[in-house]
Amino acid sequence: MTQILTCNDVKVDFDGFFALKGVDLQVEQQEVRFLIGPNGAGKTTLLDVICGKTRATEGSVFFQEMEGSIHKLEEHKIALAGIARKFQAPSIFPQLTVLENLELAMKQKKTLWHMLFAKMDEPTKEKIEYTLEKINLTQERNRLAGFLAHGQKQWLEIGMQLIQDPQLLLLDEPIAGMSGQEREKTGRLIHDVSKECSVLIVEHDMEFVRNFSKQVTVMHEGKVLCEGDMNTVQNDERVIEVYLGRGKTHA
Numbered sequence: 001m002t003q004i005l006t007c008n009d010v011k012v013d014f015d016g017f018f019a020l021k022g023v024d025l026q027v028e029q030q031e032v033r034f035l036i037g038p039n040g041a042g043k044t045t046l047l048d049v050i051c052g053k054t055r056a057t058e059g060s061v062f063f064q065e066m067e068g069s070i071h072k073l074e075e076h077k078i079a080l081a082g083i084a085r086k087f088q089a090p091s092i093f094p095q096l097t098v099l100e101n102l103e104l105a106m107k108q109k110k111t112l113w114h115m116l117f118a119k120m121d122e123p124t125k126e127k128i129e130y131t132l133e134k135i136n137l138t139q140e141r142n143r144l145a146g147f148l149a150h151g152q153k154q155w156l157e158i159g160m161q162l163i164q165d166p167q168l169l170l171l172d173e174p175i176a177g178m179s180g181q182e183r184e185k186t187g188r189l190i191h192d193v194s195k196e197c198s199v200l201i202v203e204h205d206m207e208f209v210r211n212f213s214k215q216v217t218v219m220h221e222g223k224v225l226c227e228g229d230m231n232t233v234q235n236d237e238r239v240i241e242v243y244l245g246r247g248k249t250h251a
């Protein structure tokens with residue numbers, strides 16, 4: 001398998017407080033990687049570094065075949081290079097339909113001329129149909145996004161990222177607030193997505209991780225504590241200590 005992302009010794013210093021103290025992480029092509037760990041472990045900060053929202057103080061982040069580390073690139077350049085980030089709060093346009101939201105997301109990569117004057121060509125239409133199908137919203141295409149159920153809004157947002165053809169999708173607690181059925185559908189969607197792009201997910205819900213993970217990376221106090229399948233990490237003494245040692249029982 002080819003690596004798509006390599007983080008080497010990534011450190012983040014917030015005015016003297018090191019949120020990341022030297023993180024090494026590799027993600028392979030078509031991999032779904034879960035990132036877990038107690039509150040404050042540095043999971044979100046790591047996603048922020050990868051997408052360019054936060055600057056690493058030290059270390060490097062290599063993406064695909066790109067020359068040099070991407071950690072000094074601006075956020076929009078990293079997005080253009082193929083790293084998409086879905087934040088916890090949906091950023092869909094509630095007053096537009098599902099279809100219009102996807103059209104808008106697709107146009108983000110185009111020129112101003114295209115955005116204003118170009119009609120949707122056949123490949124664009126096909127792409128939108130394909131994405132609608134993938135995120136399970138074909139039937140909802142003409143509904144205003146604001147009226148969608150919570151889970152559907154999250155899927156639309158994932159669709160708006162996917163339509164821009166990322167090679168790596170970063171998700172921060174994608175199932176927060178979802179019903180059991182929505183979680184199940186989201187898990188399947190993520191695995192479906194991974195056929196086309198790698199997915200790195202921060203998640204606290206251990207049942208979801210257990211059900212949908214292959215490889216899990218556990219972070220603790222700004223470092224990677226251990227890696228492996230869920231069975232391996234759950235039985236790792238260090239992991240038991242950081243979860244149970246702090247009175248947490250959900251690992």
Ligand SMILES: Nc1ncnc2c1ncn2[C@@H]1O[C@H](COP(=O)(O)OP(=O)(O)OP(=O)(O)O)[C@@H](O)[C@H]1O
Pocket residue numbers: 014017018019037038039040041042043044045046
């Ligand atoms: N902008 C910032 N300035 C100062 N400290 C920060 C900043 N952002 C995060 N931190 C601190 O860095 C540490 C890591 O935070 P981070 O949000 O990455 O952890 P996390 O593992 O995602 O936690 P959670 O699971 O609670 O979301 C925390 O102690 C947090 O308070």
